[in-house]
Amino acid sequence: MKILCIGRNYRDHATELGNAVPTEPVVFCKPDSAILQPRLPFVIPSWSQDIHHEIEWVVRIGRVGKFIEPEFAWSYVDAMTVGIDFTARDLQAKLKSQGLPWEKAKGFDGSAVLGAWIPGPIEPGHFAISLEKNGIEVQAGTTADFIFPLEQLIAHVSQYFTLKTGDLLFTGTPAGVGPVSRGDELEGKLGGKSLLRLRIR
Helix, strand or coil: CCEEEEECCEHHHHHHCCCCCCCCCEEEEECHHHECCCCCCECCCCCCCCEEECEEEEEEECCCECCCCHHHHHHHEEEEEEEEECEEHHHHHHHHHCCCCCHHHHCCCCCEEECCCEECCCCCCCCEEEEEECCEEEEEEEHHHECCCHHHHHHHHHHHCCECCCCEEECCCCCCCEECCCCCEEEEEECCEEEEEEEEC
């Protein structure tokens, strides 16, 4: 199982970080060891002073595919949820300034948090996601605002990576990313339904 992630898929998020709006999907990977086990808190690593939350719509791949045509993309999705892509922003900035890969800032242990799965088949459509921190909404968006819709994402990544059953695709985060602190409580929602609750330690 692999975790494929899309960066800068919301125009407002790219803008808030001072990044150029991409002309093709920005793809990076997390190892399977990045998945935080259910019911465990997220522990801020000792080597970072600036861990940011990024709420995302996440889909799970249900069958093997390669060079998938956009019109068939939805048939490869067997479940969806929300997830948090935790990012060590300070380490990421340091690595980027040196022209180095930034997997360490994105793929560290516990950096991929998943909500409860909504099983498919998933009909094509648009889905609203949001994140509350200590009861206050800090991120909200809809997949209608994607720069690259799901059909295009699956077609693009399947050119480079064979998609296998159980693979996960994090599809990008809306504006509002920000730091977390010990004691914070996070709640992720899909279509207004709470699927993810997490304490920060």
